[in-house]
Amino acid sequence: MKRGELEKLVFPFNTAGSLEIFMPGVDVWYRVTAKDFRSFDGKRRITEPLEIELGNVDVPMTTYEYEGPVYVYGTNDEVLDCTGEGTLITSPYWEKMHKVSGSRG
Numbered sequence: 614m615k616r617g618e619l620e621k622l623v624f625p626f627n628t629a630g631s632l633e634i635f636m637p638g639v640d641v642w643y644r645v646t647a648k649d650f651r652s653f654d655g656k657r658r659i660t661e662p663l664e665i666e667l668g669n670v671d672v673p674m675t676t677y678e679y680e681g682p683v684y685v686y687g688t689n690d691e692v693l694d695c696t697g698e699g700t701l702i703t704s705p706y707w708e709k710m711h712k713v714s715g716s717r718g
Contacts (some may be wrong), residue, residue: 624651627679630661637699650679652686653697697705 624647626632633642634649635656642658650657660676683692685704692702 620689622648622651622687623684626650626659626679627661630659633660635699648686649701651684652692652701652702653700653708654683654692654695655697 620627626647628647631644632647632650633644634653635642635658645653657679658676662672663675666672676686680712681695683695683702684690685692685702687704
């Protein structure tokens with residue numbers, strides 16, 4: 614019997630970039646996983662290199678706000694009525710995973 618996610622999640626952004634969300638209550642940008650980033654209803658930004666050159670670690674970086682779609686956590690269901698409140702759009706899948714994580718310690 615298969616466990617876990619049953620559908621391949623869509624990531625319409627560069628998952629290798631530094632993904633950050635803005636928490637309005639504390640006025641701070643936090644780095645998050647791609648799953649959290651795609652489900653956050655608020656300001657999001659990505660920092661990534663302008664170019665990639667083998668062996669060169671001194672490359673110019675760019676940071677831009679991401680205006681793409683917001684998805685319900687763990688699904689490909691797009692949220693159409695975004696409010697920009699700065700919250701994670703959760704689902705029963707998120708609740709289940711959060712409960713498992715909390716019981717580990």
